[in-house]
Amino acid sequence: MKRIPELIMLDLDGTLYVGKQPIPGAIECLRQLRKRGIQLRFLTNTTTKPQDELVAQLRVMGFSLEEDExxxxxxGAKLELLSLQQKLQRPVRIWPVVADSIKQDFSEFFWDEYTPDYVVLGDIGDAWDITLINRLFNVMHSGAELIALHKNRFWxxxxxxxxxxGFFVAGLEYVCNxxxxxxxxxxxxxxxxxLNSAGVDTMDALMVGDDIDSDVGGAQQMGIRGCLVRTGKYRAAYAEQSPVRPNYIVDSIAGLIELVQ
Incomplete structure (x- = not known):
């Protein structure tokens, strides 16, 4: 690596751990990166756990981090809704179709399942059924916009x-145009x-993840270098077919230490 990053952004599930088990070498890797003065940020599309619970989960597994990291x-959705509310100069009406565990994150907004300004869509597990899909279709067909907490294809x-x-997000986009x-x-x-939270430019950042589309591809569209790990959801055949070409590929997060030598 010719340019050592000042900031490394790390995906969580599949990159640092799988289930409740840290990837071998992950904890020591992050310790070494901090020792070198590299800033770390932990990025996740997980929408079933609130912020404080995710931080606590990482700490229980042995990872060291501050809440704002x-x-x-x-x-991100909450910040966007607050910005929209400020622009509209009135309370934003939302229908939070999200896990019960994170509904508290949207408690300051006005909830309306019938005439919302925005549907906020996250992971709801087995709660999906055709009745809910048709309700979502009708409120969006009547004018509501869709805010998706993420659009991952698989995990x-x-x-x-x-x-x-992403299966449901793409379907709703299609039927509602x-x-x-x-x-x-x-x-x-x-x-x-x-990037703003760390005060770092794109050229001085590196994104590391197991999702070639959302992690690596998403970073590269911003001019951020992307590193793909061969753990978690990584599948060789899928990566080879992808138009995204990672800047770096390592077997696991543990290989990051050698990469930034």
Whole structure:
């Protein structure tokens, strides 16, 4: 690596850990990076846990971080809604179709399931059914806009790969002929907030993740270098077919130390 990054942005699930188990060498890797004076930010599209719970989960696994070093998609959505509310100069009406555990993150907005300004869509697990899909279709067809906390295609679980909410986001975009505002990776605004939080330019940052589309591709569209790890959701065949070409590829997060030598 010719230019050592001042900031390294790290995906969580599949990159630092899988399930509740840290990737071998991950904790020591981050310790070494901090020792070299490199700033770290922890990025996640996870929408089933609030910020404080995610930080606590990482600490229990042995990772060391400050709360403001973790930036999640729900936090990005909340900031966006506050900005929209300021522009409209009135309370924003939202329908938060999200996990019960993060609904508290949107408590300061007015909730309206029938005539919302925005549908906020996140992970809701097995709560999806045709009745809900048709309700969402009708409020969006009547004027509501869609804010998607992310648009991931699939994710890695302890049981294997599973389809993610990108399936439902893309379907709603198609039937409503609207484009969702995506809050998490690979949204440009999301990466911009991360860069601003560290006071670093794109050329001095590096994104590391197991998702070639959202992590690597999302970073590269901002001019940020992207490093793909061969853990988590990584699949060789999928990566080879992707138009995204990572700047670097390592077997796991542990290989990052040698990369930034």
């Amino acid at each position: 973790l930036i999640s998609a729900p936090v 890695q679980t302890e049981e294997g790969l599973k389809a993610d909410i 609207k484009e969702a505002q995506v809050m998490g990776k690979p949204n440009r605004g999301f990466f911009k907030r991360v």
